[in-house]
Amino acid sequence: MSNSLTRSLYHLMRGASRPTSLSRLKQRGHKRVSILRYRDIEMLIDTSVENTLSKMGIELSDRDIKGLGAEARVEFLALLHERDSLRETVDDLVTQQEELEANRAVLKERLTETKSELDEEQAAEDEELVEFGEDLTSLEGRISASLRALLSDSATPRDALTARAIELVRAAFDEQREEVANRTRAEQAERVGLLQRRLSKLNKKLEESEAMLARARAAANTSDEDIEEFDMGPAGLKSQDPQFEKKKQVLEEIFKLNVELKSMVDSEGDKKPT
Amino acid sequence: MNDAAANPSDSTTPTAPVSAQEEETSILHIGMDLGTSRTAIAASNGARESVFSYVGYPKDVVSRKLLGDEPLYGEAAIKKRLSLNLFRPLEKGVIKGSTEGDASEDTEGNAAAAAALVQYAIRMAKPRPDQLIYAVIGCPAEASITNRTSIINAAKQVVDSVMIASEPFAVAYGLDVLTDALVIDIGAGTTDLCRMHGTMPEPEDQITLAIAGDKIDQLLAKLMKQNHPEVQFSERMITQAKEEHATATGAHEVIVTWPVNGKPTPIDITKEMNEACHSIVPPIVEALGKLVASFDPEFQDVLRNNVILGGGGSRIRGLGNAIESYMAEHLGGGKVNTVEEPVYAGANGALKIARDMPAEYWEQLS
Numbered sequence: 001m002s003n004s005l006t007r008s009l010y011h012l013m014r015g016a017s018r019p020t021s022l023s024r025l026k027q028r029g030h031k032r033v034s035i036l037r038y039r040d041i042e043m044l045i046d047t048s049v050e051n052t053l054s055k056m057g058i059e060l061s062d063r064d065i066k067g068l069g070a071e072a073r074v075e076f077l078a079l080l081h082e083r084d085s086l087r088e089t090v091d092d093l094v095t096q097q098e099e100l101e102a103n104r105a106v107l108k109e110r111l112t113e114t115k116s117e118l119d120e121e122q123a124a125e126d127e128e129l130v131e132f133g134e135d136l137t138s139l140e141g142r143i144s145a146s147l148r149a150l151l152s153d154s155a156t157p158r159d160a161l162t163a164r165a166i167e168l169v170r171a172a173f174d175e176q177r178e179e180v181a182n183r184t185r186a187e188q189a190e191r192v193g194l195l196q197r198r199l200s201k202l203n204k205k206l207e208e209s210e211a212m213l214a215r216a217r218a219a220a221n222t223s224d225e226d227i228e229e230f231d232m233g234p235a236g237l238k239s240q241d242p243q244f245e246k247k248k249q250v251l252e253e254i255f256k257l258n259v260e261l262k263s264m265v266d267s268e269g270d271k272k273p274t
Numbered sequence: 275m276n277d278a279a280a281n282p283s284d285s286t287t288p289t290a291p292v293s294a295q296e297e298e299t300s301i302l303h304i305g306m307d308l309g310t311s312r313t314a315i316a317a318s319n320g321a322r323e324s325v326f327s328y329v330g331y332p333k334d335v336v337s338r339k340l341l342g343d344e345p346l347y348g349e350a351a352i353k354k355r356l357s358l359n360l361f362r363p364l365e366k367g368v369i370k371g372s373t374e375g376d377a378s379e380d381t382e383g384n385a386a387a388a389a390a391l392v393q394y395a396i397r398m399a400k401p402r403p404d405q406l407i408y409a410v411i412g413c414p415a416e417a418s419i420t421n422r423t424s425i426i427n428a429a430k431q432v433v434d435s436v437m438i439a440s441e442p443f444a445v446a447y448g449l450d451v452l453t454d455a456l457v458i459d460i461g462a463g464t465t466d467l468c469r470m471h472g473t474m475p476e477p478e479d480q481i482t483l484a485i486a487g488d489k490i491d492q493l494l495a496k497l498m499k500q501n502h503p504e505v506q507f508s509e510r511m512i513t514q515a516k517e518e519h520a521t522a523t524g525a526h527e528v529i530v531t532w533p534v535n536g537k538p539t540p541i542d543i544t545k546e547m548n549e550a551c552h553s554i555v556p557p558i559v560e561a562l563g564k565l566v567a568s569f570d571p572e573f574q575d576v577l578r579n580n581v582i583l584g585g586g587g588s589r590i591r592g593l594g595n596a597i598e599s600y601m602a603e604h605l606g607g608g609k610v611n612t613v614e615e616p617v618y619a620g621a622n623g624a625l626k627i628a629r630d631m632p633a634e635y636w637e638q639l640s
């Protein structure tokens with residue numbers, strides 16, 4: 001593999017890998033991870049080209065095989081590039097998910113506000129009509145009383161006329177009351193209808209948001225659940241290490257040299273004026 | 275009198291043993307390659323990070339307003355260098371000014387910058403606040419006692435226990451190659467050679483050359499001035515060109531686009547790059563020859579055929595082959611293998627030492 005291809009492959013693999021910490025993996029129950037070196041991948045590519053040719057019974061010159069190997073690597077790089085862009089997409093989805101979650105919270109808040117607005121509006125309709133009706137009744141009473149007083153002072157009281165006048169006033173008031181009530185009801189119904197349309201729209205948006213959120217969550221969680229194991233094992237030199245004795249000896253020597261260094265550092269510290 | 279003394283039976287009460295996992299998570303082992311050009315760390319929590327060894331402090335009120343009070347590190351510091359007092363605190367693999375008789379540099383400033391760099395590198399490993407940090411830091415093979423103690427002083431402010439190990443030895447330990455091998459660690463400031471023969475390398479097993487990446491930069495700059503006087507470039511541009519295109523094969527064309535009279539112009543620097551990169555081969559092979567020649571004659575052949583090339587310099591294309599060719603010409607042959615991850619080979623090895631080191635050793639040094 002040419003150096004530039006090797007470098008591209010290496011950088012892409014490092015770029016495509018997702019850093020994670022040992023403690024995080026442990027939290028997720030992983031104990032070991034399999035590690036694949038990029039050189040192994042180079043070898044795998046070459047071997048797969050050779051095996052495929054062999055299975056197909058195709059005999060090619062070394063030069064042609066190398067050419068195919070190079071093409072396979074380029075193809076592999078392209079796939080890695082694709083993987084890279086997919087990773088970016090997943091990152092975008094995660095961001096989108098966060099935005100959607102924030103949006104959903106806003107929608108829910110708005111929905112609650114609108115519902116309570118609607119409740120208040122509906123309660124207000126009856127109250128307004130009752131208040132208006134009471135006002136009209138009191139006005140009607142006052143006008144009737146005035147009419148009676150006015151007509152009773154007349155020299156020739158006409159009971160029938162008085163009764164007729166009061167009836168006319170009452171009819172006019174009833175008509176007016178009905179008209180106002182109808183208008184109020186219509187206005188009220190319009191406001192309620194508007195609120196209901198807003199509620200319905202908010203509910204629809206919330207549903208869409210929930211669906212998008214579920215999709216974003218599913219897409220963003222496709223990474224690395226298949227990592228089985230990651231474990232550096234407990235610290236300390238293993239007695240079964242083939243070079244156990246040699247390593248033990250050199251570690252002891254490193255330690256002794258560092259004890260000397262430490263004593264020098266400590267004595268330097270003691271000499272420094274405080 | 276404490277409770278245990280007051281009631282002797284209490285002292286025999288078995289305490290719950292600390293499980294391996296608990297102990298494991300309560301200690302963070304870190305391996306660090308504190309390099310002239312780049313500092314790399316590998317940690318037992320899986321973190322592996324590197325940063326260019328630059329520390330920059332905002333130089334005035336305007337810079338502080340713009341960049342904040344905190345120092346900048348690595349690439350960020352390089353990018354904002356015009357607004358910063360920029361330190362590259364290491365030279366030839368050690369903290370500037372820490373070599374005996376070297377008073378030319380801002381010793382205190384470099385020591386503080388080195389300490390800040392170590393702190394930043396440790397932070398990159400993202401230790402938990404309650405974790406004990408045990409670190410092994412690699413230093414050049416022939417670093418003096420003063421150089422080593424200055425690194426300890428820089429590190430001890432942020433780690434609970436620290437050890438220093440020779441950088442090429444750390445590379446070898448990381449690769450499990452403790453016998454019959456020669457490790458070459460090419461950094462920016464120094465090239466360290468170390469002969470591995472099953473025990474701790476002695477001073478006569480190690481050679482440090484002051485010929486490494488920085489020398490290549492200097493020679494490349496000199497050759498560019500000589501062969502292309504019309505081209506405008508800076509030290510940083512030279513280093514970047516080397517990082518991207520370094521080659522010792524002569525077979526790869528190196529074209530850079532640098533300004534000529536202010537106009538970006540493609541320049542073919544293949545010849546200059548090749549000559550500069552190749553310049554480190556003869557002194558390295560000469561030093562190799564010395565280490566081979568002073569070894570047991572019976573094992574010289576094995577040693578010559580097991581040369582391991584590491585460090586950032588090993589990323590130079592075709593360097594292993596160039597060394598092999600030169601060895602064939604001058605030492606009668608040899609085999610060179612390049613480490614898989616040049617940037618992290620030292621840190622990985624230092625981490626392995628840190629983790630293999632018995633816990634009681636760490637405690638004694640804390």
